[in-house]
Amino acid sequence: MGLLQPESGLLFWMCLAFGVVLFLLCKFGFPIILRAIEQRREYIDNSLEEARGAREETLQLKQESMHIIEDAQAQRWRILENTRAEQEQLAHQLKEKAEKEAAGIIESARMEALAQKEAILREANEHVVSLAIAVAGKVLMQELKEPQAQEKLARKLMDKVNNTQN
Amino acid sequence: MGYGRKIFNWIVLSALALALVLELPVRAHAHGEGGDVIVKDIVLEHIGDSYEWHIGKFVGKHVAIPLPVIVCSRENGWKCFSSSHLHGGHSYEGFHIATEGAYAGKVVETLPDGSQVRPWDLSITKTVAGLLINSTIVVLLILGAARHYRKRRITDSAPMGLAGLVEMLVESLVDGIIKPCVGPNYRKFAPYLLTAFTFIFINNIMGIIPIFPAGTNITGNIAATFVLAMATFLVTNLFGTRHYWKEVLWPEVPTWLKVPLPIMPAIEIIGLFTKPFALMIRLFANIMAGHSVILILICIVFVTARMGATVNTSMSIVSILLGIFMNCMELLVAFLQAYVFTMLSSVFIGMAQEGAGHHEKKNDIDNLTTKR
Known part of the structure; x- marks a missing residue:
């Protein structure tokens, strides 16, 4: 069967052609392509690794900055709080002081008013007393014009004294 | 889906058109030569080897590229010549292409005593x-x-x-x-x-x-x-x-x-x-x-x-x-x-x-x- 019988000339040329192709491609062809592919793969892997590192670093930096911001905010709050408290305290103190002073003023005013009232009352009393005495003297003078009346009075007084002594 | 169907329709249509276009020359060919088409020979010729590169038949003429025949003669050593010398069963320097026998389709050398031998054949077939x-x-x-x-x-x-x-x-x-x-x-x-x-x-x-x-x-x-x-x-x-x-x-x-x-x-x-x-x-x-x-x-x-x-x-x-x-x-x-x-x-x-x-x-x- 001719189809299944390798022709010697064709075998020769095939050996030659395939040999040359094999030599050329194994020397200058595929190793270069394979190396390029491998190097690129390595490069991509490295780049990915680097990118991941960079991303992590960025994340860390971001977190750090967040921390800083948070700290600053907290500090701000604290400062504000402190200020507010101090302010309140100050206001409180001032208020207290003012109240105290006001109370003192009111007290002293009251005292003075009282004293004046008393003085006025005393004066009025004295006035009334002297007036009463004067009136009484006048009345007495009127009533004790007569001796019986004086006597009667003396007696009445004596009784009264006695009653109080008993 | 629509795209695949379109391609399919296109293929069917062009096959139809091709068949109609081919119809005339093929029939002319069949009637003109009057010979039967022997499928086995056509197939074997195409998958087999030959000393010239047959491209086709254009306007009734076979167009083929002659290729170098390189053979080692028993008597004269290496010979290299165009396969066009052997075209149509011609003999050249004692070589010709056998038409039958064990070496059918191959270059054989006729020795002086009349026997035919197969030389070393490194032809560019x-x-x-x-x-x-x-x-x-x-x-x-x-x-x-x-x-x-x-x-x-x-x-x-x-x-x-x-x-x-x-x-x-x-x-x-x-x-x-x-x-x-x-x-x-x-x-x-x-x-x-x-x-x-x-x-x-x-x-x-x-x-x-x-x-x-x-x-x-x-x-x-x-x-x-x-x-x-x-x-x-x-x-x-x-x-x-x-x-x-x-x-x-x-x-x-x-x-x-x-x-x-x-x-x-x-x-x-x-x-x-x-x-x-x-x-x-x-x-x-x-x-x-x-x-x-x-x-x-x-x-x-x-x-x-x-x-x-x-x-x-x-x-x-x-x-x-x-x-x-x-x-x-x-x-x-x-x-x-x-x-x-x-x-x-x-x-x-x-x-x-x-x-x-x-x-x-x-x-x-x-x-x-x-x-x-």
């Missing part, structure tokens, strides 16, 4: 010319792609165009079959396997294209596949490890299978040769059968030329549709056979690369081979 053209294409393709990397740094982006195509192919083959089948030192064998793949693939594809300078049947020729299988055989066994040779000559089987009669070693040694033999026959048979089927389908047009217009037209449509289908199929086979050859070569090389501690690897490879 049609197959050899195609082989050289295809080899040049393979070399240009791969070296062109490789040249692309010299100007580039690794930090550049992946290549586009031809180099990108080659790179994609190389990467998928290396990652898909070479690395898993050959094992840890796949780097050493990857260039050979990739060369085998590219060589077979380009030759297969060029075999499908019907017009000059393609259209030669190389991987469907037993000599070509013999050399390819031989290359795998040599690479496998020359680089085989000690463990591999021990497995061949003294396998781990009960001693009675080895000692009085070396049954297992004999089987293993036969196995060394059957593996490349299977590679050779598989590639040859697949490609040759594909070419034959396409040729036969196309021949339907000519065979039915004398059966009347209706039969011829309808059969032409069938022939062209089936021909398109077979060509698509052959496109798949062209890739598949190159792939299978590379994969099996990888598996054989991988088996021969097996170290002492890689038993589980062997099982994987066995599974892979049985699956295919």
